[in-house]
Amino acid sequence: MPKQKVDEAHIIKESLKLLRQKSYHTTSMADIANACGLLKGSLYHYFDSKEELMRKVILSVHDYFRNEVFVHAYDESLSAESRLQTLINKSEAIFIDEENGCIMGNVGVETALAIPEFASLIQSFFRDFFDAIKNVYRDKYPEDIADELAERSVAEVEGALMLARIFNDQQYLKKTHKRILNRLKTD
Amino acid sequence: MPKQKVDEAHIIKESLKLLRQKSYHTTSMADIANACGLLKGSLYHYFDSKEELMRKVILSVHDYFRNEVFVHAYDESLSAESRLQTLINKSEAIFIDEENGCIMGNVGVETALAIPEFASLIQSFFRDFFDAIKNVYRDKYPEDIADELAERSVAEVEGALMLARIFNDQQYLKKTHKRILNRLKTD
Amino acid sequence: MPKQKVDEAHIIKESLKLLRQKSYHTTSMADIANACGLLKGSLYHYFDSKEELMRKVILSVHDYFRNEVFVHAYDESLSAESRLQTLINKSEAIFIDEENGCIMGNVGVETALAIPEFASLIQSFFRDFFDAIKNVYRDKYPEDIADELAERSVAEVEGALMLARIFNDQQYLKKTHKRILNRLKTD
Amino acid sequence: MPKQKVDEAHIIKESLKLLRQKSYHTTSMADIANACGLLKGSLYHYFDSKEELMRKVILSVHDYFRNEVFVHAYDESLSAESRLQTLINKSEAIFIDEENGCIMGNVGVETALAIPEFASLIQSFFRDFFDAIKNVYRDKYPEDIADELAERSVAEVEGALMLARIFNDQQYLKKTHKRILNRLKTD
DNA sequence: AATGAATGAGAATTCATTCAT
DNA sequence: AATGAATGAATTCTCATTCAT
Numbered sequence A, B, C, D: 001m002p003k004q005k006v007d008e009a010h011i012i013k014e015s016l017k018l019l020r021q022k023s024y025h026t027t028s029m030a031d032i033a034n035a036c037g038l039l040k041g042s043l044y045h046y047f048d049s050k051e052e053l054m055r056k057v058i059l060s061v062h063d064y065f066r067n068e069v070f071v072h073a074y075d076e077s078l079s080a081e082s083r084l085q086t087l088i089n090k091s092e093a094i095f096i097d098e099e100n101g102c103i104m105g106n107v108g109v110e111t112a113l114a115i116p117e118f119a120s121l122i123q124s125f126f127r128d129f130f131d132a133i134k135n136v137y138r139d140k141y142p143e144d145i146a147d148e149l150a151e152r153s154v155a156e157v158e159g160a161l162m163l164a165r166i167f168n169d170q171q172y173l174k175k176t177h178k179r180i181l182n183r184l185k186t187d
Numbered sequence E: 001a002a003t004g005a006a007t008g009a010g011a012a013t014t015c016a017t018t019c020a021t
Numbered sequence F: 001a002a003t004g005a006a007t008g009a010a011t012t013c014t015c016a017t018t019c020a021t
Helices: A008-022 A029-036 A050-068 A070-074 A080-095 A103-111 A116-137 A143-167 A171-182 B008-022 B029-036 B050-068 B070-074 B080-095 B103-111 B116-137 B143-167 B171-182 C008-022 C029-036 C050-068 C070-074 C080-095 C103-111 C116-137 C143-167 C171-182 D008-022 D029-036 D050-074 D080-095 D103-111 D116-137 D143-167 D171-182
Strands: none
Touching: A008 A029, A008 A050, A008 A103, A029 A050, A050 A070, A050 A080, A050 A103, A050 A116, A070 A080, A070 A116, A080 A116, A080 A143, A080 A171, A103 A116, A103 A143, A103 B103, A103 B143, A116 A143, A116 B143, A143 A171, A143 B103, A143 B116, A143 B143, A143 B171, A171 B143, B008 B029, B008 B050, B008 B103, B050 B070, B050 B080, B050 B103, B050 B116, B070 B080, B070 B116, B080 B116, B080 B143, B080 B171, B103 B116, B103 B143, B116 B143, B143 B171, C008 C029, C008 C050, C008 C103, C029 C050, C050 C070, C050 C080, C050 C103, C050 C116, C070 C080, C070 C116, C080 C116, C080 C143, C080 C171, C103 C116, C103 C143, C103 D103, C103 D143, C116 C143, C116 D143, C143 C171, C143 D103, C143 D116, C143 D143, C143 D171, C171 D143, D008 D029, D008 D050, D008 D103, D050 D080, D050 D103, D050 D116, D080 D116, D080 D143, D080 D171, D103 D116, D103 D143, D116 D143, D143 D171
């Protein structure tokens, strides 16, 4: 196995793992450095501050979702149902593991009032999340209904992830996803 | 105005305000003591540790919901709709203010992996939350549907509260509550 | 020898010694704590920050000069010469030792641009220093001359202290003081 | 505009600006590198350590004063008064700007006790400063008086610079220079 | 010559907790 | 019950310095 090379992207990846698992305030720069095989001081070679690192983690997750998850909602070569199914599959691959959870929701709740900049970046993520879902529902529903269903779906997903984490049970998300998909059939 | 007397209940009340607003790790014992007009050392006369205090806050919130919110779900003197309406009104009075949020969800997400005891207590709260909603839906739906609708409702409420906090917008919760109530009519 | 009791005044005293000797940026909170027989964290029980401690040191030195040094300039029961002689004697007792130097000048020069608040407090000290000297010279000289001589004297004293420190030679200050005193005779 | 070439002399020049303005301990190698358009690691190609760099800055300033300022004191083609006037003009051009101050005095006071080598180099500068002034006063005064007046003048200049910095007021130095010049007339 | 990654020591500060009074 | 002093470990961040490329 080749030694992991340390660069900004790698640090962001390791940070993401820890931050999603442990929360923003419980994850120390030393934890992150340690996970990267660095000393804590060395992180400041890449990031000016813990906040900047967190910001880049948020942006990186947002990018990833945009390019690897939400994008499928706009793939006109597929049926609405296939598009939503793909989006859901990709989401689950990210959200579900030993910890369960969405770093955006978790960090958002934890820091919304203390670090408004994070809230603002996370809002942007959720808007894209809405839009993607809405774009699929638009195939079957009129604009206003699609809008409401999308908002509801995002809330349900985030709520399910919260319960999944607290109960350590992935079924919450899986059932929610099933419902969301069913809305394209009947609901 | 009578001087607030300092006792366990009062400290729990003040702690709750802070913990819900600021998260578990950002709220220090000094913050809490300060809010109670005490010095931080004095808190240890009432609680052995921050964890114990948090535990009692969780239990206290659970009790409050049981006696003041969930209880209405079982008031057979009212219609299912009235029962749910009351439960929702009471919930909103607790969940909505300048910060928006549910301390159970927030602390649950933040500490689920680090402090399993909290997760366990919070699970118990959410089970009672499920049961209360389910008991109302049972009036109109068969057991299995009521069950699923209740689970979904709790997820939606918690997801809506997360978005409410991140977007600083109370409409997420209000719309969700409306939907939940409508399920007793048609859905 | 009774164990030194630790209180704010004692910490300020120990800080003063170190800060005058080592400069603001070379004196760490750990150094100061150590000199007081405390751990560095314990200092924050008394002072919110290093800057606040420095501020209180400055104010304390200013107070000391006001009450123990400058005050003699205004003692109308003595001749102008005696008043200046006393003021000079008291000054020397403070300024001269193994290190030589005036914490006001030293910290002033070091931090004037970085921490404007210090500059402002130190200006106030130097204004009182001017005024005291001027009040003595007024006995022999007209207002405008007294004013100029006072300003010149303070500059000479501070310059002499700088040289005294750099050359580790107390004669600079002693000769300066002699000249300042002689101005009451002829100059 | 030709790109500044990076060589030892250029680094020393940039360091000087920063060190005079910010003090020795507040100026980091990164600050200096940055001002030179280099990365901090690169500085070590030119200087073994921060101390060596500071030493070379001190020597460079001393050289500059020797060749561009003090030298005028020995120009026998001019009157004593012209010589002193020139020396003063040159000094002011160096000492006065937005910050005001003499790097020799500032660094001397700041590091005298911690880094004796600096004190020693700075002493040498001040001896040349004395000698230059004394050489001019010798034109009018006997040796011992010239000696004393020179010492006094240097102290006054340094003290005035200290006050100029703390009060952010260039008049202190200008008035001092006037007095020093007047001593060649009457005093 | 120059870079940029890495170090390791040390800075200020915070905080849960203890304990004598 | 309450205080306030003290702790000690942890946290974020800085910085002079080294070194392979």
